[in-house]
Amino acid sequence: xxxxxxxxxxxxxxxxxxxxxxxxxxxxxxxxxxxxxxxxxxxxxxxxxxxxxxxxxxxxxxxxxxxxxxxxxxxxxxxxxxxxxxxxxxxxxxxxxxxxxxxxxxxxxxxxxxxxxxxxxxxxxxxxxxxxxxxxxxxxxxxxxxxxxxxxxxxxxxxxxxxxxxxxxxxxxxxxxxxxxxxxxxxxxxxxxxxxxxxxxxxxxxxxxxxxxxxxxxxxxxxxxxxxxxxxxxxxxxxxxxxxxxxxxxxxxxxxxxxxxxxxxxxxxxxxxxxxxxxxxxxxxxxxxxxxxxxxxxxxxxxxxxxxxxxxxxxxxxxxxxxxxxxxxxxxxxxxxxxxxxxxxxxxxxxxxxxxxxxxxxxxxxxxxxxxxxxxxxxxxxxxxxxxxxxxxxxxxxxxxxxxxxxxxxxxxxxxxxxxxxxxxxxxxxxxxxxxxxxxxxxxxx
Ligand code: MV4
Numbered sequence: 001x002x003x004x005x006x007x008x009x010x011x012x013x014x015x016x017x018x019x020x021x022x023x024x025x026x027x028x029x030x031x032x033x034x035x036x037x038x039x040x041x042x043x044x045x046x047x048x049x050x051x052x053x054x055x056x057x058x059x060x061x062x063x064x065x066x067x068x069x070x071x072x073x074x075x076x077x078x079x080x081x082x083x084x085x086x087x088x089x090x091x092x093x094x095x096x097x098x099x100x101x102x103x104x105x106x107x108x109x110x111x112x113x114x115x116x117x118x119x120x121x122x123x124x125x126x127x128x129x130x131x132x133x134x135x136x137x138x139x140x141x142x143x144x145x146x147x148x149x150x151x152x153x154x155x156x157x158x159x160x161x162x163x164x165x166x167x168x169x170x171x172x173x174x175x176x177x178x179x180x181x182x183x184x185x186x187x188x189x190x191x192x193x194x195x196x197x198x199x200x201x202x203x204x205x206x207x208x209x210x211x212x213x214x215x216x217x218x219x220x221x222x223x224x225x226x227x228x229x230x231x232x233x234x235x236x237x238x239x240x241x242x243x244x245x246x247x248x249x250x251x252x253x254x255x256x257x258x259x260x261x262x263x264x265x266x267x268x269x270x271x272x273x274x275x276x277x278x279x280x281x282x283x284x285x286x287x288x289x290x291x292x293x294x295x296x297x298x299x300x301x302x303x304x305x306x307x308x309x310x311x312x313x314x315x316x317x318x319x320x321x322x323x324x325x326x327x328x329x330x331x332x333x334x335x336x337x338x339x340x341x342x343x344x345x346x347x348x349x350x351x352x353x354x355x356x357x358x359x360x361x362x363x364x365x366x367x368x369x370x371x372x373x374x375x376x377x378x379x380x381x382x383x384x385x386x387x388x389x390x391x392x393x394x395x396x397x398x399x400x401x402x403x404x405x406x407x408x409x410x411x412x413x414x415x416x417x418x419x420x421x422x423x424x425x426x427x428x429x430x431x432x433x434x435x436x437x438x439x440x441x442x443x444x445x446x
Contacts, residue, residue, distance in 0.1 A: 001317050002026050002077045002101070006070045007041065009081030010060060012370045012387060013293070014041035017079045020309040029073045031066060033059035035378050040370045047073055054380045060084045063091050070100050077101035077316060083382065086292035087163075089114055103316040105270040105291050112266060113289040117160045117198050123286045126265045128258050131277075131285045133200035144181045147199050148174070154202035157181060159188035163288055165235030167191050170202055203285065205436045206277035208232065209244050210290075211259040212300045214311050217269045220321040223256040224304045225330050227296055230435045231424065233347060238417065238440075239424060240296035241335045242303045245395065245433030246278055255284055260325075262286070271312040280436075295338070295387070298368060302334035302391040332391055333398040337406065337421040339369075339386040341377040344419040351379040355413035360405035364391040364398075377414055385416070395433070399425050 006029040007017050014030065018041060021028045030045035035054035042048045049069040052059035059065070061084055070078055078100055080086040086104070089111045095102035104110065113119050117137060123130050132151040137160055138144050148155055148171070157169040157180055167187040169180040181197070189195040212224040228244030229237045243252070259274040273290040297308045306323070315321070341350045357373040369386035371377065377385055390405055392398040403425045406418055424430050427443060 001319065002313070004029065004046075004073065004075045005077045005079055005103070005313070006031065006066070006073065006075035007045070007079050007081065008060065008066050008085055009079070009083070010036055010039060010041055010370075010381065012368050012384065013081040013295075014039075015044065015370050016368055017081060017309055018045055020307060020313060023307075024310060024313060026313070029069065029075050031060070031069050033380070035380055038375075040372065049073060054378070056084065056380065063088075063094060067094060067098055067100070071098070075100070077103055077313075079103040079313070080292065082292045082295055087114060087290070101316055103270075103312060105268055105272065109266055109268050110291050113272075113291050114163070115160060116158060116163065116288055117196075119289055120198070120286075122266050123262055126258075126262045128262050128286045129284060131200045131203060134198045136198075137196040138181075138199050141178055141181055144177060144199060148177060151199075151201045154204070155199050156202040157184040157197050157199055159184070159192055159194070160196040160198055161192035161194040162188060163290075203277050203279050205438045206279050207244065207246050207436050208237075208275070209247065209255070209278045209284065210273045210275045210294075211255055212297070212308065213259060213263050213268070213272045213274060214306075214308065214315070214321065214323075215263060215269050215271070216315045216321040217318050218320050219264070221260045221264045221268070222321065222323055222325045222328060223259050224300045224306060224308070224328060225252055226255065227299055228435070229296060230437050231430075231439055232437060233440045236347075237296060238338050239335065239421070240299050241333065241395070241398075242299040243330060243333065244278075245435070246282065251282060251284075256325075258286075263289070270315055271308055295384070296336055298366060298387060298389045299334040299336050302366070302389060303330050303332060304328060305331065332393045333395040334389060334391045335395075335398045335402050336387050336389045337402060338384055338417065339388055339409070339411070339421075340383040340417045341385050341414050342383050342417055343415045344417055347417075349379065349383045350415040351377045351383075352414045353377075354411060356410055357412070358408070358410035359386075360388070360408035362405075364401055365405050366390070371411075385411075388421075396431075399431060 004027040028045040030048040051065040085091040092102045092107040169184040185195045208229045215221040231239035275287040276284045366389040390401040
């Protein structure tokens with residue numbers, strides 16, 4: 001096992017990783033920007049080191065500063081968390097070259113999954129369902145017209161180097177194809193430095209369902225079931241739950257086996273997530289793979305009892321997976337609400353000082369956060385300030401518990417998404433499990 005890990009992140013995930021390290025008896029190094037000098041991750045880590053000024057590009061994305069910090073403190077491994085450098089192949093490669101263990105998959109696997117066309121090709125090879133579409137990049141408008149003729153409208157144009165929904169263009173009518181194609185290419189170039197795009201049949205109002213994978217460096221791969229992340233706004237997930245109300249045990253087994261087979265075929269050897277769309281007839285289609293620990297991992301931890309961050313660290317250290325698929329039992333229902341420092345109706349960031357703070361507690365309530373009374377939420381970073389997670393026997397009980405926990409949660413001085421979550425928990429469609437990715441655009445919240 002590692003003796004010392006550097007955590008190349010901040011906020012709640014830095015704390016989450018430090019907690020896992022402490023329980024594993026691993027020393028921790030926090031890195032921080034000058035704006036984060038009073039942050040909790042700095043206080044609870046064994047050592048800390050400043051890596052630059054507040055802007056992310058000069059601190060949490062500053063590869064040279066982070067590698068230097070690891071070398072200076074003799075850290076054997078770097079945990080990237082999510083966001084920042086977590087899916088940066090160049091960073092993973094540099095870690096490998098410097099003899100530092102990057103806590104994530106091998107850089108070649110990251111590169112393959114980061115390129116959405118090569119990921120699609122890998123899935124085709126393994127017989128994993130994907131939506132009809134291109135097998136290669138769409139070079140020009142003629143090629144785009146040709147593929148649209150073949151698969152029919154509506155289609156969606158996506159960046160090969162993209163992911164997470166950025167820069168996607170939906171085309172419903174032939175007249176808008178040329179413009180959408182040009183815009184998609186320009187945006188792909190601007191966002192990802194690569195103008196290549198691909199085209200898929202557009203699936204209307206799908207559910208976003210993802211399978212959590214745990215793999216080791218010895219060829220063992222299992223899945224921990226699914227999370228339903230359909231409640232999102234502008235590709236920002238707001239509520240996640242496990243299990244999904246759309247997934248029967250038989251479908252879970254089938255999707256899980258597909259996910260395991262696919263990641264085994266590409267030699268994936270860390271924790272990761274296979275993202276699928278599920279249509280109204282319960283057909284599922286592979287979308288992309290996330291090679292990092294995800295924000296919403298706690299709902300899976302609550303229903304399986306498995307600490308996914310610890311498994312990720314063990315796997316990186318070369319320790320064999322201690323579970324077989326048959327050891328994994330799903331228990332009850334878990335829901336996560338993302339508490340953002342944002343206006344609750346317009347979702348605009350709301351940094352500032354917290355002047356009163358009280359967290360909910362009691363049976364089945366978990367708060368993953370880094371803020372505290374009198375803490376100032378900074379304008380430089382993500383607005384996620386806490387994840388409120390509940391676990392209960394049934395989905396109905398989990399909604400009651402979440403409602404109760406939201407009522408108990410006091411955050412004064414800044415606006416948060418707490419009032420938004422209270423309204424969702426009282427929404428009839430949400431309560432009945434009638435959710436899809438169009439839910440938030442459709443429902444009028446009372
Ligand atoms: C799609 C899709 C429908 N059809 N692809 C969004 C995140 C990225 N990983 C994939 N995403 C989607 N891909 C096809 N072929 C729908 C989404 C999607 C979505 C699209 C528009 C508005 C909101 C959305 C929320 C989740 C997923």
